[in-house]
Amino acid sequence: MTHTVATNMVSTEDLMPLYYAILKHFVDGQQYCTQDVIDALKPLYGSYKLLNPKDVEEALATAKENGLLDEVAYDLNDAGALRVYFQMNDFGQDMVDRYIGKYSNLV
């Protein structure tokens, strides 16, 4: 990455929409649960009202239902609640690449 910007200098003006950022978090092919996504996006999107467990979970489950993500693993968190891990499949990679591939936050 050639553009390294301290996170506190990035205004939300320069960020891509939150939903794009959530999907693009998965393009590295790794598995993430809802809390992983929230933790990763918090530095940039911390001020977003919809960056909360309920709405991010809904976004991921919707992406899964639409075939972009697969549910690949499950475990229980410390509180004994179900934790679902998602991974982007080939179709998801293709859709993201084709429609929102060129947008980035340059950080």
Added chain:
Amino acid sequence: MDQQVAILREQRRKSYLVRGIAFAIASGMCYGLYTGTLTLAETQGVWGEWFAGTEWGNGNPALSAFVITFVLAALAAGINDVFSGIWSVIVCAKNRQLGDLWKTIKTRPGLIMMVCAIVGGPLATIAYIVGLNSATSAGNPGVIVPIAALNCAIGAILGRVFFKQELNGHKIVGIIICLIAGAIIGGTSFAALGPEALLGCLFAFIAAFGWGFEGCVAGFGTILIDYRIGIAIRQITAGVLELFVMFPLLAILAGEAQVVPQLAAAAFTSPALPIFMLSGFFAMPAFSFWYKGNSMCGAALGMACNGMYAFWGPFFIWVIMGLLNIGGMAADYPPLSAIQWIGALIMVAGIFCIAINPADLFKTSKGGA
């Protein structure tokens, strides 16, 4: 622990399906409320005079048939959709999504959403209101609603063709059952069928095709857009195009461009305006819950649950106009007949067929025994 995970997974799967169906059904109910309040709005104040084909306002000449059929439909659709766009933007503002809304408009998925809105808005919504108005003047506003509900089947078929969405045997059976139920609900009053009602049915079918196309393409496009942002883009695009392009354009086509400022001024100062605000308010969840339901439980099931508005449409037209007698014309809007209630139950059975493969149900119960 594995067992605990399995139990929680099953609970989660069920709640997601149930929530998806609930959203899709709520969308159909809002659709009925939107149709009912819009029908009411179009009987109030100056709208009543326009559709009656009499002099209106302070001695303005009666409108021509073309203006009544098409230009007023565009005006009504535009006012309704602009208001529902405003409501949708308020929802985005509440979620502090206005920045994302603006940014999304400038991206490719946002553009796809706007193209869908062109097909679903100016084309389908105006066709729907032309249909609704023709059927109303034929004395039977309920009749076209089930025809427009065909968009459920058209959407599922287009989804199969374009996006290779799953459409196996039990879903096809379910769609057919829904269509039959829609025909029963609407067909009960086909006795009153005249040329105007036929025209209404034709335009309702055009609306069905437009919405079917939109449902499968936009349902697909919203994969990449938050649905609240998607609906705001959709309603504003549709409303602006209907009000500022289609409404004047149709008047010019009619050779009566001079009516544009007159009608606009009269409509926006009419006491019917708050009722349009209300119909716009119901149109907002009608569409956004539809998108949400589709993406939670798949397009075929989502659209079938939404298609229950084949029942909710006539039902709320009756509740608002007949039962509550809000328009003061209760006699023209009799209660639903027993056969319409039966049709609704059949439709629920059809939706059940699309949702759950009866063969799976049988397997599970055998396995559990």
